[in-house]
Amino acid sequence: MKNEPLISICIPSYNNAKYISKTLSTLINQTYTNTEIIVCDNKSSDNTDEVVKQFSSQKMRYIKNTENVGCYNNYNECLKYAKGEYIAFYHSDDMYLPEIVEREYKVLSASDNIGAVFTLDNVINENDKYLYPGVSIPKELKDRKSYGFVDVMSCLLKYQGSFFICPTLMIKRKVFDEVGLFQVTTDLAEDTNMWLKISMHYDLGILNERLINRRISSTAGSFVYDSKRIKQADHYRVLDHFLKVSEEKGVKFPLAVLEQYEFNKFWDNVIISRNMVIQGKVDDAKKSFYKSVNLKLLGTGLRSVSNIIKLLKTMAFIIALKLNVAGTILLRKKRVNK
Numbered sequence: 001m002k003n004e005p006l007i008s009i010c011i012p013s014y015n016n017a018k019y020i021s022k023t024l025s026t027l028i029n030q031t032y033t034n035t036e037i038i039v040c041d042n043k044s045s046d047n048t049d050e051v052v053k054q055f056s057s058q059k060m061r062y063i064k065n066t067e068n069v070g071c072y073n074n075y076n077e078c079l080k081y082a083k084g085e086y087i088a089f090y091h092s093d094d095m096y097l098p099e100i101v102e103r104e105y106k107v108l109s110a111s112d113n114i115g116a117v118f119t120l121d122n123v124i125n126e127n128d129k130y131l132y133p134g135v136s137i138p139k140e141l142k143d144r145k146s147y148g149f150v151d152v153m154s155c156l157l158k159y160q161g162s163f164f165i166c167p168t169l170m171i172k173r174k175v176f177d178e179v180g181l182f183q184v185t186t187d188l189a190e191d192t193n194m195w196l197k198i199s200m201h202y203d204l205g206i207l208n209e210r211l212i213n214r215r216i217s218s219t220a221g222s223f224v225y226d227s228k229r230i231k232q233a234d235h236y237r238v239l240d241h242f243l244k245v246s247e248e249k250g251v252k253f254p255l256a257v258l259e260q261y262e263f264n265k266f267w268d269n270v271i272i273s274r275n276m277v278i279q280g281k282v283d284d285a286k287k288s289f290y291k292s293v294n295l296k297l298l299g300t301g302l303r304s305v306s307n308i309i310k311l312l313k314t315m316a317f318i319i320a321l322k323l324n325v326a327g328t329i330l331l332r333k334k335r336v337n338k
Contacts, residue, residue, distance in 0.1 A: 008035070012078055023092050027101075039092070118164050163206070262300070266293075277321070289321065
């Protein structure tokens with residue numbers, strides 16, 4: 001490609017010496033050549049610095065923070081050093097197909113309306129073994145090249161979790177001038193908050209290609225968070241905020257979508273109650289669970305197979321609570337294969 005603009009590949013990292021060499025190896029030899037790679041080490045206590053310094057590529061820079069500044073502040077630290085017109089945020093334990101940078105660049109450079117783009121993923125374990133295909137594009141968005149705020153928000157309300165793969169993000173640098181940097185909080189849903197902020201100014205795109213092998217691990221922050229948390233997922237706090245913003249702007253969503261969203265929050269409360277039981281807080285689990293139950297949720301729960309399965313699991317959980325059975329195995333998350 002002639003006259004290629006510089007693309008900054010930002011890699012925020014913390015204690016990923018075990019995997020970062022594989023990550024960098026997949027990024028140095030991308031089909032898109034005009035790149036710089038910035039590893040921003042959040043004061044790792046392992047030998048990340050030794051591993052990264054083994055790479056002699058002139059396009060790579062390694063910065064080690066003098067203190068741990070937190071996850072999203074480290075994203076912002078990366079931006080301080082990035083010189084590119086386009087910015088990619090990739091993770092230090094994942095592995096990338098050689099054409100991901102080129103494919104994402106083509107999407108962004110072809111449209112003034114698209115501010116950021118993602119790809120789909122395949123999931124691998126701690127030993128690089130393929131496990132299963134990752135997320136899919138919601139059926140409502142599949143035939144679209146890009147999506148605005150209402151499209152994105154509607155699907156986030158309707159479906160459990162996010163369908164945007166954070167470590168595949170490529171974004172036009174100018175977007176940050178309009179929406180600001182990542183918010184420096186302890187919440188794990190700042191990525192969703194950022195995608196929704198962007199979608200209020202630009203369209204978002206998702207390449208219907210699996211261009212990352214995304215690693216899951218039993219020690220990953222998100223895995224530990226989900227298995228231990230006893231409060232509502234940050235994801236719902238973010239969506240509640242944008243529902244309020246939408247209401248203020250006169251934006252309305254279909255009733256069926258809002259009812260499904262309430263069912264999703266109910267299921268999240270079942271997960272919270274399960275974690276309480278596992279932690280021996282059975283009385284707290286009962287209070288939390290029964291406070292969230294209402295008959296209206298039953299109707300929503302019968303609308304789809306996935307909802308019905310959750311209702312059946314909920315019934316099993318109710319029985320376990322009444323019998324004071326602490327081991328609610330039916331609701332445990334799948335173990336990460338090693």
